Amino acid sequence: MNIDPLEEYFEDPDKRAKLYLLMTGAMILTTILITIGTIIFILWAVGVIKM
Numbered sequence: 804m805n806i807d808p809l810e811e812y813f814e815d816p817d818k819r820a821k822l823y824l825l826m827t828g829a830m831i832l833t834t835i836l837i838t839i840g841t842i843i844f845i846l847w848a849v850g851v852i853k854m
């Protein structure tokens with residue numbers, strides 16, 4: 804039994820491709836959320852959005 808679970812994913816090409824797509828999607832989603840948060844913060848700092 805392997806201790807490292809990522810090593811099992813890297814052995815199978817199909818699982819490696821799924822992991823790659825999952826990580827790519829997570830990076831894209833993180834970038835979009837950070838951008839939206841930055842835009843909202845700038846609008847709040849300028850005074851366009853009142854809280």
